[in-house]
Amino acid sequence: MSEMLSRRRFLEMGITTAGALSVPGVAAAAVGDAAARPELPFKISLAEWSLNQSLFGRTDLKITNLDFPRIARRLGIEGLEYVNQFFMDKARDQSYLAELNQRVKDNDCKSVLIMCDNEGAIGAADKAKRLETIENHIKWLEAAKTLGCHSIRVNAQSEGSYEEQQKLAADGLRGLCERAVPYSLNVVVENHGGLSSNGEWLVGVIKLVDLPNCGTLPDFGNFGDYDRYKGVAEMMPYAKGVSAKATRFDDEGNVLDTDFPRMMKIVLDAGYHGYVGIESGGRDQMSEIDAIRATKRVLERIQREHRASAPA
Numbered sequence: 378m379s380e381m382l383s384r385r386r387f388l389e390m391g392i393t394t395a396g397a398l399s400v401p402g403v404a405a406a407a408v409g410d411a412a413a414r415p416e417l418p419f420k421i422s423l424a425e426w427s428l429n430q431s432l433f434g435r436t437d438l439k440i441t442n443l444d445f446p447r448i449a450r451r452l453g454i455e456g457l458e459y460v461n462q463f464f465m466d467k468a469r470d471q472s473y474l475a476e477l478n479q480r481v482k483d484n485d486c487k488s489v490l491i492m493c494d495n496e497g498a499i500g501a502a503d504k505a506k507r508l509e510t511i512e513n514h515i516k517w518l519e520a521a522k523t524l525g526c527h528s529i530r531v532n533a534q535s536e537g538s539y540e541e542q543q544k545l546a547a548d549g550l551r552g553l554c555e556r557a558v559p560y561s562l563n564v565v566v567e568n569h570g571g572l573s574s575n576g577e578w579l580v581g582v583i584k585l586v587d588l589p590n591c592g593t594l595p596d597f598g599n600f601g602d603y604d605r606y607k608g609v610a611e612m613m614p615y616a617k618g619v620s621a622k623a624t625r626f627d628d629e630g631n632v633l634d635t636d637f638p639r640m641m642k643i644v645l646d647a648g649y650h651g652y653v654g655i656e657s658g659g660r661d662q663m664s665e666i667d668a669i670r671a672t673k674r675v676l677e678r679i680q681r682e683h684r685a686s687a688p689a
Contacts, residue, residue, distance in 0.1 A: 422456025500535025500546030547585035576608030613647035
């Protein structure tokens with residue numbers, strides 16, 4: 378027991394001194410430092426997946442990952458949430474990352490996180506597979522450090538019963554979080570299919586890991602039959618980012634899938650004031666760019682209303 382305690386304390390010291398808990402707004406909110414809060418109740422970032430059709434070359438807008446900062450800035454968005462699929466072979470390409478960093482700087486943007494897919498199951502039943510998945514993610518920790526991100530987002534795939542998957546996912550995730558300490562990075566898990574779309578299950582995983590650089594990335598969608606408002610509320614105490622998914626809009630520009638004002642009240646009531654990432658769709662209704670703009674308008678309206686209602 379004493380060995381486990383000292384090990385955890387070591388990890389906490391490493392994280393704190395390295396600054397990996399400097400997630401925008403979260404630490405300040407936790408200690409009640411109102412002066413450290415930004416003027417706006419939250420900041421807006423852009424999930425690169427919002428441009429996935431163009432990045433895959435399926436629209437007239439032919440772009441690459443290097444174009445992402447320029448497009449985000451032209452849309453009036455500062456924060457960048459990368460998706461590893463769009464520079465899968467570039468994680469250790471230092472000249473490429475230097476060019477991307479320069480473009481981020483030139484466009485006055487901020488790299489926030491990297492969403493990592495297709496690197497194996499963090500909760501694989503076979504221990505060797507779990508270790509392989511951890512190793513597969515190390516290059517993304519390196520890339521995230523180089524780009525100045527605060528986190529990488531991983532998935533929590535596993536197999537077996539509810540409890541078995543929880544323990545396996547926690548074991549793999551703990552191993553990756555430990556490896557993230559020297560990089561001063563958080564590892565966050567999104568509700569992204571399977572049992573991870575069950576808020577109670579995912580929170581149970583985070584509690585089992587019990588490390589300060591392990592957290593969640595609540596996505597307003599991706600809950601399946603699980604109540605999305607309940608799920609986000611459960612995940613918010615551990616959130617180091619938020620994904621504002623919007624796929625359908627009415628004629629007034631409101632999001633049809635999710636009650637955004639209600640959802641953002643849950644987010645803000647949890648004391649979160651960091652980046653809220655636009656992850657838009659709406660391809661049947663509008664272009665990817667127009668869907669991003671539509672989601673941004675909804676979030677900006679919530680920002681204005683929140684500021685107007687705040688006590689002087």
